[in-house]
Amino acid sequence: MTLGKKLSCYRKLAGMTQQQLGAHLNLSAQAISKWEKDLTEPDLSTLRALAELYKVTVDELLDPEGGFPDAMALNPDAEPVEEEQEVEEATVPAAPPQTLGFCKRCGVVVTEENVGGTEPVVLCKKCEQARAEEEAAAERKKKLDAAMAQKRRDMEQKQAAAEKSARQQKLRRHRNWSFVVAGLAAALFLTFCIIGLTGGFSFGMLAFSVVGTYVVFSYVCCLFYDCFIQGVLLDWAFKSIQWPGLIFTFDVDGIIWLIGMKILFFVLGLLFGFFTTAIGIIIGLVCAPFVFPFQMRKLQKGIREGAEKEAFV
Secondary structure: OOHHHHHHHHHHHOOOOHHHHHHHHOOOHHHHHHHHOOOOOOOHHHHHHHHHHHOOOHHHHHOOOOOOOOHHHHOOOOOOOOOOOOOOOOOOOOOOOOEEEEOOOOOOEEEOOOEEEOOOOOEEHHHHHHHHHHHHHHHHHHHHHHHHHHHHHHHHHHHHHHHHHHHHHHHHHHHHHHHHHHHHHHHHHHHHHHHHHHHOOOHHHHHHHHHHHHHHHHHHHHOOOOOHHHHHHHHHHHOOOOOOOOOOOOOHHHHHHHHHHHHHHHHHHHHHHHHHHHHHHHHHHHHHHHHHHHHHHHHHHHHHHOOHHHHHO
16 A cells, blocks of 8 residues: 555544645645645655554554554544545636746747746747857857967967077077177287287287277178168268269260270279278278177177067167
């Protein structure tokens, strides 16, 4: 015998209806009906109250093989309630579902049965599920876009780092070549000075050798960079020669005169070029010892920051 059937039998033998038993336990008749139909089960405290009412133990109520109801033990003076005499739970007609409004998406009537959400707007279950899926998709897209943006930033940073490293390598090679060439020129100058010192030692000659070696080294080194020293030699000395325009006639005397003037201007231009070049070299040698430290400072800054412009300007 199931617990529900046993509870129903005990109640009937006790001469109580579902409503009376519910009133005794402070419960509804519907709750008693669900117990007896084995839809739900009473809790432990309620079982104890039922066992005390029916003068049995809780174990007897729960034991499906024993504890069968005894009418005389329950109520000797009461007649069992017949099945047809039992006042069954009243069937209350279900109230129509309350209308909450209209779905803001599809326009259907939203009731308590198909409501999906009411805040911030009224939505049916279908539209609420669609809205939740859209929000989830938007969140996934947002995360994907953020991941792609981070990936692009990482690639740009790697590319910038690679370009910076390449510029640094280029500047280091340029600096090393300038040091090698300048070192060879300084070594050659120092060699001539040492040869001169072998003829007769003097402190003046020694000081000239040391200072001259530094001057030659700094001058040759500065020629590798776009600075004042290079500008004096290239932009002023080498480009100061201007060939004048010549007017001649197309005859033998005119052609001879043109050839002669060309040769004359060539010789004069060559001499003038030698002169301006020598002046440029002298100016460069005088200024190079002072320009060299600043140029090396710019070069080191360019190598450190990977800025090619800082190194050569």
